[in-house]
Protein backbone atom coordinates (compact mmCIF):
# COMPACT_ATOMS: atom_id res chain seq x y z
CA UNK A 1 0.00 0.00 0.00
CA UNK A 2 1.33 3.42 -1.02
CA UNK A 3 1.20 6.08 1.68
CA UNK A 4 0.19 9.57 0.52
CA UNK A 5 2.74 12.22 1.35
CA UNK A 6 1.31 15.77 1.55
CA UNK A 7 2.40 18.35 -1.06
CA UNK A 8 5.12 20.59 0.35
CA UNK A 9 6.63 17.85 2.51
CA UNK A 10 10.42 17.92 2.47
CA UNK A 11 11.90 14.77 0.94
CA UNK A 12 15.50 13.58 0.61
CA UNK A 13 17.00 12.37 -2.66
CA UNK A 14 17.74 8.64 -2.48
CA UNK A 15 20.99 9.16 -4.36
CA UNK A 16 22.63 12.36 -3.14
CA UNK A 17 20.63 13.25 -0.02
CA UNK A 18 19.63 16.71 -1.27
CA UNK A 19 16.36 17.97 0.22
CA UNK A 20 13.48 18.85 -2.10
CA UNK A 21 9.75 19.46 -1.78
CA UNK A 22 7.07 16.98 -2.77
CA UNK A 23 4.83 18.37 -5.54
CA UNK A 24 2.86 15.20 -6.27
CA UNK A 25 -0.56 14.11 -5.04
CA UNK A 26 0.14 10.55 -6.04
CA UNK A 27 3.62 9.02 -6.17
CA UNK A 28 6.32 11.25 -4.67
CA UNK A 29 9.62 11.56 -6.54
CA UNK A 30 12.59 9.62 -5.21
CA UNK A 31 15.28 11.87 -6.69
CA UNK A 32 15.97 15.61 -6.53
CA UNK A 33 16.85 16.05 -10.21
CA UNK A 34 16.87 14.48 -13.66
CA UNK A 35 20.62 13.90 -13.18
CA UNK A 36 20.07 11.73 -10.11
CA UNK A 37 17.06 9.95 -11.65
CA UNK A 38 18.91 9.25 -14.91
CA UNK A 39 22.06 8.08 -13.12
CA UNK A 40 20.11 5.54 -11.08
CA UNK A 41 18.16 4.38 -14.15
CA UNK A 42 21.35 3.83 -16.17
CA UNK A 43 23.29 2.27 -13.26
CA UNK A 44 20.50 -0.17 -12.47
CA UNK A 45 20.14 -1.16 -16.14
CA UNK A 46 23.91 -1.68 -16.41
CA UNK A 47 23.96 -3.83 -13.25
CA UNK A 48 21.00 -5.91 -14.40
CA UNK A 49 22.58 -6.60 -17.78
CA UNK A 50 26.16 -7.15 -16.61
CA UNK A 51 25.05 -9.71 -14.03
CA UNK A 52 23.54 -11.84 -16.80
CA UNK A 53 26.94 -12.35 -18.41
CA UNK A 54 29.35 -14.97 -17.10
CA UNK A 55 32.80 -13.50 -17.55
CA UNK A 56 35.83 -15.72 -17.09
CA UNK A 57 39.38 -15.09 -15.79
CA UNK A 58 41.38 -12.55 -17.77
CA UNK A 59 38.29 -11.14 -19.50
CA UNK A 60 36.63 -10.48 -16.13
CA UNK A 61 39.65 -8.46 -14.97
CA UNK A 62 39.71 -6.49 -18.23
CA UNK A 63 36.01 -5.66 -17.84
CA UNK A 64 36.50 -4.53 -14.25
CA UNK A 65 39.27 -2.24 -15.50
CA UNK A 66 36.95 -0.88 -18.18
CA UNK A 67 34.24 -0.18 -15.61
CA UNK A 68 36.76 1.66 -13.43
CA UNK A 69 37.78 3.74 -16.46
CA UNK A 70 34.11 4.57 -17.18
CA UNK A 71 33.58 5.61 -13.54
CA UNK A 72 36.43 8.07 -13.89
CA UNK A 73 34.69 9.69 -16.87
CA UNK A 74 31.82 10.89 -14.68
CA UNK A 75 31.90 14.67 -14.43
CA UNK A 76 32.34 16.06 -10.93
CA UNK A 77 32.13 19.72 -9.99
Ligand SMILES: [Zn+2]
Pocket residue numbers: 013014015016017018031032033036
Ligand atom coordinates in the same frame (compact mmCIF):
# COMPACT_ATOMS: atom_id res chain seq x y z
ZN1 LIG B 1 19.88 13.96 -5.95
